[in-house]
Amino acid sequence: MRIWLDPQKLNKYNLVPSDVISQIKVQNNQISGGQLGGMPQAADQQLNASIIVQTRLQTPEEFGKILLKVQQDGSQVLLRDVARVELGAEDYSTVARYNGKPAAGIAIKLATGANALDTSRAVKEELNRLSAYFPASLKTVYPYDTTPFIEISIQEVLKHWLRLSSSSSWSCICFCRISVPQSSRRLPYRWLFSGRLRSCRRSVSPSTR
Secondary structure (H helix, E strand, C coil), rough: EEEEHHHHHHHHHCHHHHHHHHHHHHHHCCCCEEECCCCCCCCCCCEEECCCCCCCCCCHHHHCCCEEEEEECCEEEEECCCEEEEEECCCCCCEEEEEEEEECCCCCCCCCCHHHHHHHHHHHHHHHHHHHHHCCCCCCCCCCHHHHHHHHHHHHHHHHHHHHHHHHHHHHHHHHHHHHHHHHHCCCHHHHHHCCCCCCCCCCCCCCC
8 A cells, every 4th residue: 555645735734754654553453353242151141242343454545534633623634635545566666577568576585494496386386276367468477587597407416426426436446457456466366356365485496597
């Protein structure tokens, strides 16, 4: 609800913006209802009725009837006497357009610890469900969505991880197959497959030519 105050009219009735704000807070307050003759009831209680109270103001006409002041002659100064009341945007600093045409933009910001992919999927599913109630000329588009880049990044990380793990396994296998015979070139072949090496003595006869 947008309330555009007229400074000259405020001065005429000797009011300031803070007076208007305080009266709006007082008269646009949520009040809970109750019951008359609710349980536990007295023995002679004959009436039981629910109390329905007025909810918060919703229309410009209801806001315009907010009482600001009572003059000495008994006349009342209402909000509509010093301001223009109308429905409007909450913030006029941002204008949403799509391909040069007016649009209604919705910005969604993740809460702490929320999952971006799950949130994006849930929002799109809900908008697809609600689109059945939209006018024929209204459609939903996503001009800015960062979740596809997140999915691509995750896929690239998985690809590199698989490549790295695969190449590391082959290099380890090749290293073992090559290094073991090289380091054990002068040992008997039965020791290559033995769980442990045993010390032994070999008698070497002098070679004769």
